[in-house]
Amino acid sequence: MADRRNRCNQILLLAYQSFGLVFGDLSISPLYVYKCTFYGGLKHHQTEDTIFGAFSLIFWTITLLSLIKYMVFVLSADDNGEGGIFALYALLCRHARFSLLPNQQAADEEISTYYGPGDASRNLPSSAFKSLIERNKRSKTALLVLVLVGTSMVITIGVLTPAISVSSSIDGLVAKTSLKHSTVVMIACALLVGLFVLQHRGTNKVAFLFAPIMILWLLIIATVGVYNIVTWNPSVYKALSPYYIYVFFRDTGIDGWLSLGGILLCITGTEAIFAELGQFTATSIRFAFCCVVYPCLVLQYMGQAAFLSKNFSALPSSFYSSIPDPFFWPVLMMAMLAAMVASQAVIFATFSIVKQCYALGCFPRVKIVHKPRWVLGQIYIPEINWVVMILTLAVTICFQDTRHIAFAFGLACMTLAFVTTWLMPLIINFVWNRNIVFSVLFILFFGTIELVFVASALVKIPKGGWITLLLSLFFTFITYVWHYGSRKKYLCDQHNKVPMKSILSLGPSLGIIKVPGMGLIYTELASGVPATFTHFLTNLPAFYQVVVFVCCKTVPIPYVPQKERYLIGRIGPKTYRMYRCIIRAGYKDVNKDGDDFEDELVMSIAEFIQLESEGYGGSNTDRSIDGRLAVVKASNKFGTRLSRSISEANIAGSSRSQTTVTNSKSPALLRLRAEYEQELPRLSMRRMFQFRPMDTKFRQPQVKEELFDLVNAKDAEVAYIVGHGHVKAKRNSVFVKRLVINVAYSFLRKNCRSPGVMLNIPHICLIKVGMNYYL
DSSP states (O other), rough: OOOHHHHHHHHHHHHHTTTTTHHHHHHHHHTHHHHSSSOOEEEEEEEEHHHHHHHHHHHIIIIIHHHHHHHHGGGOOTTTTBBBHHHHHHHHHHHSSSSOOSSOEEEEEGGGTSTTTOOOGGGGGOOOOHHHHHHHHHHHHHHHHHHHHHHHHHHHHEEEEEEHHHHHHTTHHHHHOOOOOOHHHHHHHHHHHHHGGGGGGGGGTTTGGGHHHHHHHHHHHHHHHHHHHHHHOGGGGGGGSSSHHHHHHHTTHHHHHHHHHHHGGTTTHHHHHTGGGSSSSSHHHHHIIIIIHHHHHHHHHHHHHHTTTTTTGGGGHHHTTTTTTGHHHHHHHHHHHHHHHHHHHHHHHHHHEEEEEEETOOOOOOBBBOOTTOTTTOBOOHHHHHHHHHHHHHHHHOOOOOHHHHHHHHHHHHHHHHHOOOHHHOOOOOOOSOHHHHHHHHHHHHHHHHHHHHHHHHHTGGHHOOOOOOOHHHHHHHHHHHHHHHHHHHHHHHHBOOHHHHHHHHOOTTTSSSEEEEEEEOEEEEEEEOOOHHHHHHSSSSEEEEEEEEEEEEEESSSGGGSSSEEEEESSSSGGGEEEEEEEEEEEEEOOSOOHHHHHHHHHHHHHHHHHTTTTOSSTTTOOEEEEEEEEEEOOTOOOOEEEEEEEEEEOOOOOOOOEEOOOOOHHHHHHHHHHHHHSSSSSSSSEEEEEEOOOOOOSHHHHHHHHHHHHHHHEEEEEEEEEEEOOOOOOOOHHHHHIIIIIIIIHTTOOOHHHHHHHHOGGGEEEEEEEEEE
């Protein structure tokens, strides 16, 4: 009973919090739906049946698409609790060989979160349809392009939502005051600039206000709706019958079909509900939508219909005209606050989708900021923030008429929903393992409805929809070009990697001078020796005594548990002192700034050395041989304990304050580190970790020697070697490929963040190795 009560309380708490982040965009749509619906030829059909028919269309559109499609089906297609377009793609890549991502290994499938609980799909035989897509590279490319189109629509929505939300919220000033429309546009621009300028500060201090603002907004518009129903036309409830949809199209004809471009605005923001699923749970979102959002929106739209059925002249400003005069200013202020909250949520979703796109190799390198005091998962991307701000201001100033912005907005939202509809049948068939008949029924029912809306929205291209096409094509081009160039570069690296025979033939010294220290060579290859290493030795025949090839890669899951991130292996015999470290992250993992990466790396290698010496083969190891490479998951099965003390030392020899931190790592490293610290104390002003020794007897003397070399190398110097490539297409390439690689991809590489910045590499420790790539 207590557990059930706790679960209910948790659901209620998450449902309350979801109002501030999930439902903002959907909740402010009553500001502009009727105004955009009765635009063009439909404004000449000013009859009660037409108004009732428009409301009936709105009601059934919300019911079929928002309530049934998303609340029932799409929210169930979560990826370990995460939602969004990339969550669907990641699910498909894990359950079928659809992925075009490099560096994928069989060891990745052993991650505890790779498959869901009770997921038996990997043991089922592949269907003919599934095998056809897996064998056909064009089919996999088409699937990726479809996902990138959906991603570009999310970014486009991030541009248009602040513009339409803020502009529509203050449109009431034109109807109720003597302010000129140009003045209202300037006020909207000022609010937008303030919204984007404050993004870098995060929302942790004001986020607690978001949910109360949206709940109060929903209750206000529902109350206004009930007032209008009672006051103007109580018989409006009859329009809940779909019969009025038939009457609507019978009376309006082609004008009624064209008006669907305004009707579809009632579901804008529904996709954001699925995209922000990771912050909450499907149960809490369904509860909030069904119990509060859905009835409040229906009452508001019904109330506007009742008001308009008796006040046809108020159609250009239907929402604010339907508000009783004593409550106009309070509602206006709440509308502005709700618009700001909705815009904030969409901007956050834009940052999130760009981060996921970058993690999966489909977006240029950008700076991703996450501060410890921020909410888990909240990020800030400066480049995207300023680009979106400039585009939003340009749209607001150039269009001015909110109806044109709304048409562009509706086209973007409906296209995104259409992309989701095409991905869901694949989820139903390949992930849920349902018969293909259910997939066909899903796409026939929802796809047909949305296709009608998309066709109507395309007619609005001359009236604002062109900006959606322009922005979406621009972002799709950037994402695909980056993916194409990065994949070609990876394949070139893979083709040019150094054979292990040539490395082994050089002997332990590799034919060069070994100097004290540790060299971390960053590479995209998860196996083999990159050409960057031999290129460095060719120009400078000297290197560090310990070599670690570091590969940072993304696995198609949202998060990788911390204890399963590091895969450590060995390259060549033990005397070579060459290791491989594969750092795995999920597409929603955020790298935290810190100075303990080197310590974690050294301790993980030390743990690997001990596991290897003990010949441990328990369930905590995941061995996959790649030449002489054995990959293991570091864990604490041995029950070893590592005691680290953080101390501050200065040149003047001031007193030291010491705090002990305990962690589970190799005991051998503790003793060796302590001995080394006694022999070579550090006097420089910096944060220092001292490892307290624990008595350990080694069965093999070579293990002690190898661990001692590892600690010596770490304390002598750590250098980061990163390839700095110049990319060009081969001379015999076709013109389109040369244009894409030499112009577009090269431009993006030169104008994005450097790998050193993305990997948080200290500038003083960075060594760049020039490489020429001919793709």
